[in-house]
Amino acid sequence: MGYAAARGGLDAIEAAENLVRRKRLNADCDWVTPDQIVGRFRLAVDRVMGEAGLWEEELAAIAIRQAEGDLIEAVHLLRSYRSTLPRFAYSEVTDADELRVIRRIVPAFRNPPGPQLLGRTSDYTGRLLELSSEVAGQEEAQLLASLALTQEQHPSQPSGDQQQQQPRRLLETLREMDLMVDRRRLDDPEPFDITRTPARPPASRSARLSSMSRAETGALVNQWYRNILGPDGYLHEVTLGEVRHGYLPLRIVHPITGNPVAIGNIRVTEVEAIEDLNGIEEERDRFDVGYGICLGHNEKKAIAMANLDIACHRDNGRSQIEQSLLLTTDGLDSSGFLEHLKLPHYVTFRSMMERKNAVRQARKNGQSK
Amino acid sequence: MTVAPMDISREQRTELLASADPDSIQRLAETALSYTFVSESLVVTKKPETGLVMMQVREPVCKERFYLGEIAATRAEVLVNNEKGWAIRLGTDKATVLGAAILDAICEIAHVDLSKIQKDVEALCIETARVESISAIHEWNEISPTIVNFEELD
Structure with a gap:
């Protein structure tokens, strides 16, 4: 079997490109607007923005629609678009303590400073597929909307006090009780x-946090699940200190006055994972804490990130956990490599076949001697 | 943000125009441009452009800074009657940002013909602050019933 150079396929590629575009634009159902996608698939939109490392809901919705719901493909589209944009500025530093919560739970402590605010969560809903008719669903939506109107308090009432909307962290309470390792x-x-x-090990913690905050959610959850053993090799207890969803202000410097201006609020999910230290060289009479934060509402990702942050710190380069985190959790990297396998590998595979045949021939020659 | 009438700094104006109603901004900008000396002196020094702001966060465990991700925003800069106007807004709405930059410049010009439109810009800012405040109250009213009240058992 000799090697023969070949060309072709351009017409077929163009036809496939046209087919996917035509079928997408002319699907046999109503057109979907970005507003509908943001309103009805908010968690998918948040996930795509987080994994793309770019906050813009409408663009993320357009990407999801163009990718026909393939979220990793949508991330790819958004990152490609991002690469065409100039960088205006690095923002002023926003302290995470400025987070204004719309959900906040403290699984570790019944009475933390501030409220246990369940907020908008499906944690306590039954996982039953709602098979009611479209009409019944729309009627229920109208009923719930009118109920909300009648139950609504007067809008001039203050919107909760600061202690409720910007609660102190459990971390602060534990520091006051001298129960925390102080890593400030x-x-x-x-x-x-x-x-x-690109971040490569050994990396600074800021590089690890940035990498994890835009990592692919499934990859990060998988990394956490594979690494829930402590440095002693035993499964160890992790307790969540804070799970928060809320708004952080984005500030930049005004180019004319030189003063900071807040140009909007960005929704984020934030988690603190309290670690029970039990290593021989660790302060076993104290706790330590890992931190996770990502764009949008994505608790699975922030929880995995917080656990991996502290796992990486405790591991201190002994295992390959940091390398795994930095090199294998980016969705675009991993899926890009995977997708390339579908491209023609005719020459590569032919050479592999030739090697097999050569081995076989050599074996046959050896046997005949 | 609570804003008292006639008490808006340039920074507050920038912040409030960044979230003000797009139609209102464009309508006011068109009114401003109906003055010949405004439209004739207008120079767009930086045309509306969408770009990125990298968000920098200080985390609570080690008090370290890190980059959380990028935010898409659109900005523009103009010169009206030799006064600079600048605006920025999250998202990709170029027409509104250009309008806001024009209004920002208008508010810096000392000209009797512009006092009405300057008051209108201020009114828009006050209205934006009011809408934001009400929206925050509505949101809190919706979620506050989900605060857990534990009952001590004997």
Whole structure:
């Protein structure tokens, strides 16, 4: 079997491209607007923005529609678009303590400072597929909307006090009880920008946090699940200190006055995972804590991230966990590599076949001697 | 943000125009441009452009800064009657940002003909602050019934 150069397939590729476009644009149902996607599939939109590392709901919705619901493909589209945009600025530093919560639970402590605010969550709903008719669903929607109107308090009432909307962290309480390892830094190192330089181990913590905050959700959950053993090799208890969903202000410097201006609020999910230290060289009479935060509402991702943050810190380069986190959890990297397998590998595979035949021939020659 | 009438700093104006109703901004900008000396002196020094702001967050465990992700925003800069106007807004709405930059410049010009439109811009800012405040109250009213009240058992 010799090697023969070949060309072709361009017409077929163009036809396939046209087919996917035509079928997508002319699907046998109503057109879907970005508003509908943002309103009805908010968690998918949030996930795509988080994994793309780009906050813009309408663009994420357009990407989801173009990708026909394939979220990793939507992330790919959004990252491609992002790569065409200039960087205006690095924002002023927003302290995570400024988070205004719309959901906040503290699984570790019944009476933390501030409320246990369940907010909008499906944690307590039965996982039963709602098979009611479309008409019945719309009627229920109208009923719930009118009920909400009648139950609504007067809008001039204050919107909760600051303690409720910006509650102190359980972490602060545990620090006051001298139960936490104090890892607060006195210096202020420049953060690592993973959009400029790929993060490689050993990486700074800022590089790890940035990488995990835009990692693929499933990959991060999988990494956490594979690594829930402590440094002693035993399964260890992790307790969540904070699970928060809320708004963080985005501030930049006004170019004319030089003063900071808040140009909007970004929704994020934030988690603290309390670690029961039990290693020989660790402070076993104290706890430590891992931190997770990502764009949008994505609790699975933030929980996995917080656990992996502390796991990485405790591991201190002993295992390959940091390498795994930095090199295998980016959805675009992994799916890009996977997708390339579908491209023609005719030459590669032919050479593999030739090697098999050569081995076989060599074996036959050896036997005949 | 609570804003008292006639008490808006340039920074507050920028913040409020960044979230003000797009139609109202464009309508006011069109009114401003109906003055010949405004339209004739208008120079778009930086045309509306969509770009990225990298969000920098200080986390609570080690008090370290890190980059959370990028935010898409659109900005524009103009010169009206030699006064600079600048605006930025989350998202990709170029027409509204250009209108806001024009209004920002208009508010810096000392000209008697513009006092009405300057008051209208201020009124729009106050209305935006009011709408944001009411929206926050509505949101809290919706979620506050989900606060858990534990009952101590004997």
